[in-house]
Amino acid sequence: MKTDNQRLVNGVKILLDTAPLYGNIVMNLNRRADSTLKQPVGLLWQKHQWYLTFNAQLLEERLPKDDEIALLLAHVALHVIWQHPIRYQQRTAKKLVKLGTDLAVNQYLPKDMGILPGAVTLQTIFNLTGKLLAAHQDSAQYIEWLAALTNQDALPDGDQNDNHDSWQSATGHIAEATTALNEVVRQAVEDTPQSGRGNIDSEIVRQIEKVQTRKRHWQAILKAKLSQIPHRKRESWTRFNRRQPYRMDLPGQVSAQSAKIVVFIDNSASISDQLAGVFLSQIQQIAQQFDTNIDYFMFDTQVHPIHHIHDWQRHAGGGTTFQSIFNLLSERRYKPSQTLVVILTDGEGEKATVNTKFKQVYWIMPTGAHLSLVDPVGHIITLTMDEYNGA
Structure with missing residues (x-):
């Protein structure tokens, strides 16, 4: 305001x-x-x-x-x-x-x-x-x-x-x-x-x-990828204007990237409430750091949209099927070349190879976890202990 x-x-x-x-x-x-x-x-x-x-x-x-x-x-x-x-x-x-x-x-x-x-x-x-x-x-x-x-x-x-x-x-x-x-x-x-x-x-x-010195591995990777895509600016009244900080009558600006980020949060029964909280704290940083076009979903054996991430309340689901993520991406006509897929999971799911054209995929997992998929697409990134503990 x-x-x-x-x-x-x-x-x-x-x-x-x-x-x-x-x-x-x-x-x-x-x-x-x-x-x-x-x-x-x-x-x-x-x-x-x-x-x-x-x-x-x-x-x-x-x-x-x-x-x-x-x-x-x-x-x-x-x-x-x-x-x-x-x-x-x-x-x-x-x-x-x-x-x-x-x-x-x-x-x-x-x-x-x-x-x-x-x-x-x-x-x-x-x-x-x-x-x-x-x-x-x-x-x-x-x-x-x-x-x-x-x-x-x-x-x-x-x-x-x-x-x-x-x-x-x-x-x-x-x-x-x-x-x-x-x-x-x-x-x-x-x-x-x-x-x-x-x-x-x-x-x-x-x-x-x-x-x-606290590492930000996966955010840094996303930033590097997004920096290669042209971006525009939009106004924000909750930020100071960096070029003219002495002008309160001018809004600040935040970047609005052209790429689409699609975030999927594992909602299966194997996810503890503590880990769900860690995942939520991590994805909030995507919105704050990049301010790009972001869609949020939760998944277990099915994928469900999260309409308001700030108000999301977790309800533990059943098993985990990673293929359901990539099926939804195709059904909703996301473009593989312009879409960054972020999946926060404990890695427990099917052992098959997923069928997908999406290559810009980032699996964000806690320390010690292993992804069940055979020959998974994209990058597997382990959260540091600082990120996991919120320290």
């Missing part, structure tokens, strides 16, 4: 100029205005995506300078880099979690941009409790130290400009939300030239490398 908040866009533009990596992390988040938000900004998991939510009125009231908004957005980007919205889903000590995570990230805010109003620092804790905590520690260490203090009543609640409560929106969707959050970081790194990354602390570099 279109918004008219120029202050947020001003902050993004400043951040792109002064700390491009942080700016690109923000740029790769969807955005949503929320006048009910109790703090100026927040991170929200909704409809299989991460959103930067913002309250325009509170931004205006609490952060009168655009540089201050830029610092707040850098604060949010650092929470993303350290995966705080994922790591602290089940913690009951919300005050300590908020304070510990804010203490951790605020030490890495760009120093040449001034001071973020209301930011808690190590000096804040020392002034209130007389306890001097060591610098540059992980948030978990700060939470442990804060929990050991005898005068916890003197502690603040953390920064007042960042809503942590919305992190809980990812509860129950950890694998999918983790994959999506890591993809925001990976894409931001790709969008930021090495020469334009500025002076980034070595601890941040190491944390980003942890995210980048």
Whole structure:
């Protein structure tokens, strides 16, 4: 939806100029205005995506300078880099979690941009409790130290400009939300030239490398294949305009590939609920990364369309027949030269050779699984343990 908040866009533009990596992390988040938000900004998991939510009125009231908004957005980007919205889903000590995570990230805010109003620092804790905590520690260490203090009543609640409560929106969707959050970081790194990354602390570099080293075998293969096909652009009001980020009145753009991707999800009785959840988290990344023409189906001995993948609820079926997939592709007149077929399965099915003209087929399977087909067509790709665990 279109918004008219120029202050947020001003902050993004400043951040792109002064700390491009942080700016690109923000740029790769969807955005949503929320006048009910109790703090100026927040991170929200909704409809299989991460959103930067913002309250325009509170931004205006609490952060009168655009540089201050830029610092707040850098604060949010650092929470993303350290995966705080994922790591602290089940913690009951919300005050300590908020304070510990804010203490951790605020030490890495760009120093040449001034001071973020209301930011808690190590000096804040020392002034209130007389306890001097060591610098540059992980948030978990700060939470442990804060929990050991005898005068916890003197502690603040953390920064007042960042809503942590919305992190809980990812509860129950950890694998999918983790994959999506890591993809925001990976894409931001790709969008930021090495020469334009500025002076980034070595601890941040190491944390980003942890995210980048997680393999994306099958997504990378699809990307390589799709890159060979001409594509067009379409407008999206949930993205910043990359060419003119200071213009909130202009929509962003996402690629709309010309190829067709057809995804088939194994719905047979041999698929556990856990594996079904992994498959769902994986296919959500297809839509987010490629934004091409995608059709979704589930299959066992028969194939059934999934009309709304975001609302799909699994109901375990019976056996598995892979030939039914290729029969449907022919019946619906998909073109083999323009169709990428993605099949997420545990590999258990018939042992015959399938009859098909489709060659661009990608079998996505969990670690240790084996495809029952004799001489299968296409590529067999094993999910890494990180992908399987959603880590």
